[in-house]
Amino acid sequence: MNVPVDVPVEQPSLTWDGGGVLAVDQRALPGETRVLRLETVDDVVEAIRSLAIRGAPAIGLAGALGVALSAYRHRLDGVVDEAAVRADAARLSSARPTAVNLAWAVKRAIGRLAAGPDAVLAEATAMLDEDAAVNGAAVARACELVLSRVPRRPMRLLTHCNTGRLATAAVGTALGVIIELGRRGLVHEVLVDETRPLLQGARLTAWELGQASVPYRVCVDSAAPAAMAQGLVDCVLVGADRIAANGDVANKIGTYGLAIAAARHGIPFVVVAPESTWDRALADGSGIVIEERDPAEVTAFAGVVTTPADAGAYNPAFDVTPADLITAIVSEDQVFLPAAVQAVQVAQGSPPQAATDRGARSGVTA
Ligand SMILES: CSC[C@@H](O)[C@@H](O)C(=O)COP(=O)(O)O
8 A cells, every 4th residue: 555645635535546546544634634545455445444434425435446446457358357356346345334335335336347347437436426416415405404493593513423525525414514504604613522432523523624614622422412401502413324214323333322412402413414325225223233343442542551451342333323313314315304204103193113113214304
């Protein structure tokens, strides 16, 4: 993996660069803006596993570009070894299990394999372009929703993890909404959960907000409910890694607790994610595989061990927020209102389904 340094801060998170993938190394920010050049499928898999590339849409796009790398590598005398490329695609797909965008994007790229490596690359780069357009549409829709649900001007927002342009090809999802509202002068302050253990909020979201000149403060994750209780939060905005058909949402660990606290305080809790994050094959969130990561992410901080040497750690990377705690899930195509689904069920005489036992999406949208 070749590592050029000192690239401009405007560098897109991912680009194709004639035979390689350029990826902003999200492990190095905010201290250093470093770009990795990934030339093999192994490089891409390692970048995804190590969170050099992270965020559901970004890892999907990296997976698709990885399939293109594989298709070129396994072409001999104009003939592609399809079995070898499919084996690489399977490795890419399973580099991280929770975000459905990864398997979705790899599948889409491999679908062009019969037409040759150039077609696979064209599909992957089209997906990069689409990502920007899709996120732009979701952001516009979500801005309208937030403006309609939050009366205070300027507003105080809270977010978790990083859902900005680093986590996508461009624009971002929930953070894209916050930055757009900030650009319109409508944001008093953003509280940014630091997002233990890998600090995507403190490192990446804070960096993106600073770049966009949107006022923010970082808080420890456990301060968020207290901030809500003190009236410091008008709306919570987060992204998603996988959304089941009924609207249950898997996202960065800590999201579920935020949703409970927001419900307790009557604060809108809004999820912004592209349609590619929906997994309608899953009736509800109980079927979502939650990635469990290395205990060392918890037992050490900045390379220094902080626990007794033999301490174990529970380190799920994601949790599942039940749909009934979510005000709205906004994509480029729809505003899905889980609470409205429940209201319809109650009005029709059937009791709202329990968090662990819900049926298929009813399609109530606004
Ligand atoms: C637009 S990104 C949405 C999600 O992928 C994001 O909130 C998140 O949970 C990312 O987790 P990460 O482990 O950093 O890849």
